[in-house]
Amino acid sequence: MRFRLKLQVTILPFIILPILLAGIIYSKVGRGMLMERKSEILQLRLDSVYRFAEAEYDYLNSLSLGSSSFFNKKSWESVEQFASQLQNTGDPLFIIKENESQLDLSGGSGFKKGNLEPFQEKNITYFYYYKKFTNWNMILISGTEERSIYAPIDNATRIFILFSLINIFISIIIVFIISNKITKPMEKLTLLAKEMANNNLSIRAQISSNDEIGILSENLNIMVERLEESKKGLEEKVNVRTKELRDSLMELQITQEQLVESEKMAALGNLVAGVAHEINTPVGICITATSFVIEETESIKQKYNSNSMTKLLFESYLNRIDDTSTLIFSNLSRAAGLIKSFKNIATDQTSEEKRNFKILEYTNDILKSLHYKFKRTNIEVVIKCKEEILMSSYPGAISQVFTNLLLNSLIHGFEHIDNGQIIIEIIKIDEYIKILYRDNGQGMIEKDLKKIFEPFFTTKRGSGGSGLGMNIVYNLVTQTLGGSIQCSSRVDKGINITILIPINIS
Known part of the structure; x- marks a missing residue:
């Protein structure tokens, strides 16, 4: 029983720990890759809108209409329409006037993490890129919710954990089955050895397989047979030696009695x-x-x-x-x-x-x-x-x-x-x-x-x-x-x- 428990305790960590370690590595690496991929997409969207805005602005200047507020407004509406086409649900892409910005957007462009209120819902964390379009005093912002970035890996992690638990459960069952199959014959051999130690040499081990346990059982039976033969031979020798000692003791007692009588006679x-x-x-x-x-x-x-x-x-x-x-x-x-x-x-x-x-x-x-x-x-x-x-x-x-x-x-x-x-x-x-x-x-x-x-x-x-x-x-x-x-x-x-x-x- 103790050997079986040791075997199970020794094997199970080698099954469970690699699964847990693989899950942790998968989660960490996956989250990093998703973050890197989403960052590239946000930058591409922002650059696309910025280039579209530059193209509209250069087109008006080429027609000498850059000073016309009417045509500037129409061009900007085109930019906003283009931006709305690129926007996905949960991934805001919008344009604000620089003088209306309530966000900490210091510098000409950059990357931020935080909320986008008052433009979006409160208590939602975003990752976003921003870029200033100085020609029209506008700021372009491309962001995404933090939870939307990690949603795929979190779902995959949950599925992985579920399958890992199932795998661990199945592994434990397999380990118990294998350990029982290995240790049961060994426990029988241990009990057999205890009986032999108690001088019961009439029992024999049952040979039910040709593996190492079967070979061990066969050799144990051979050893018991030899021990039984040796015991019988030893008992015969002991009996002979005991008789000789008894005879010698009797002779010694007789001699001692004779010597005592001799002492008395002396x-x-x-x-x-x-x-x-x-x-x-x-x-x-x-x-x-x-x-x-x-x-x-x-x-x-x-x-x-x-x-x-x-x-x-x-x-x-x-x-x-x-x-x-x-x-x-x-x-x-x-x-x-x-x-x-x-x-x-x-x-x-x-x-x-x-x-x-x-x-x-x-x-x-x-x-x-x-x-x-x-x-x-x-x-x-x-x-x-x-x-x-x-x-x-x-x-x-x-x-x-x-x-x-x-x-x-x-x-x-x-x-x-x-x-x-x-x-x-x-x-x-x-x-x-x-x-x-x-x-x-x-x-x-x-x-x-x-x-x-x-x-x-x-x-x-x-x-x-x-x-x-x-x-x-x-x-x-x-x-x-x-x-x-x-x-x-x-x-x-x-x-x-x-x-x-x-x-x-x-």
């Missing part, structure tokens, strides 16, 4: 190593003390059998046995406590079951399980919790979160740093627990901080790092524990991690 292995290392000391003390008890008992038994045992020796033996028994009991109690803590954490990490537990007590158990990692360092771990909070959640997930955070600080944050501090602050906020974890280690650059939770991102790729630790932390916090986690860090300013999790998970 953590469990570290836990077992920690258990062995932590229990080794109290158990070793108990073995040594037990050996001492056995030796002392054997010694006192020999003295008893040889009747050499005295009351003082026996009392000394009882005191040593009592001290040793206390030492054994305290170390066995310590070992039992460690085993209990390790058992709880190991069970939680492998079972992934929800249960009720106290967060402060459980955090201390986690620290006990990692004590062997920190005891040969100058890194202090501080837990701040104003009140014991009973949670109903997944302790295994919390254990893995804390373990990964603490080991990350130890391995990455305090690399090449001898002294440091890790603070774990636990705050109860309504139905949530907010955990603020921070260390004063070497921190991270902004580029690495943006990727901290991405899977397989690690700065220790060549040193055995898998890049899954913080990704596991993120997934455990957001999915298993139903919370949120945020991390901020600056180089040489340590790291700050904020975790918000519900106290009771439904």
Whole structure:
């Protein structure tokens, strides 16, 4: 529709303007030519009467009758009669006495425009020539009405305007017909192109002519057919590629799950190593003390059998046995406590079951399980919790979160740093627990901080790092524990991690 309107607006001025311009030129040129022609006629009439008057005057003089008023009057009447024969209706030709003239006829002859009153009607404009005949003191005047000069061209102009309007009207109709004939097929092709753009490739353009529009329609149909074939081929390729990607994604998920399990097993292995290392000391003390008890008992038994045992020796033996028994009991109690803590954490990490537990007590158990990692360092771990909070959640997930955070600080944050501090602050906020974890280690650059939770991102790729630790932390916090986690860090300013999790998970 817009193209049709543009076409019509573009064509119509080229039809209408030449017609209007031709009419204006015709009117202007025609009026000038008519004026020039009428001026020549007026001059010829005036010259004819003037020459006739001269001829009459010369004839009287040749007869020596120029002084006779009678013959002068007769000759003048002949001149007036001659002038009346040349006069046309609306074109006055008359003779007046010079002393009776009320017109501004300065000079011997000339051309004037104006009225001829009192000799003619008022308010009528004339073009007229005048010439003085001094021999008889007469003035000859030849004029015509202005409207009579332009009447033919005005009539012709009106006829021209009428025919021009008819021509313009017919031209407009023709333009509309032609533009519709041109644009209708193009509008259909435009609608067809819109349908194709909307992924409807089943439609085809109708070929109703052999002109450019028909050729365009045919080529458009060929293009649509090729697009349809390409679409089908592309869909097949996409389906094949999608299947390959789906298979690759499945393999990747399986691999990631295996890596996560490997991380869990590695953590469990570290836990077992920690258990062995932590229990080794109290158990070793108990073995040594037990050996001492056995030796002392054997010694006192020999003295008893040889009747050499005295009351003082026996009392000394009882005191040593009592001290040793206390030492054994305290170390066995310590070992039992460690085993209990390790058992709880190991069970939680492998079972992934929800249960009720106290967060402060459980955090201390986690620290006990990692004590062997920190005891040969100058890194202090501080837990701040104003009140014991009973949670109903997944302790295994919390254990893995804390373990990964603490080991990350130890391995990455305090690399090449001898002294440091890790603070774990636990705050109860309504139905949530907010955990603020921070260390004063070497921190991270902004580029690495943006990727901290991405899977397989690690700065220790060549040193055995898998890049899954913080990704596991993120997934455990957001999915298993139903919370949120945020991390901020600056180089040489340590790291700050904020975790918000519900106290009771439904």
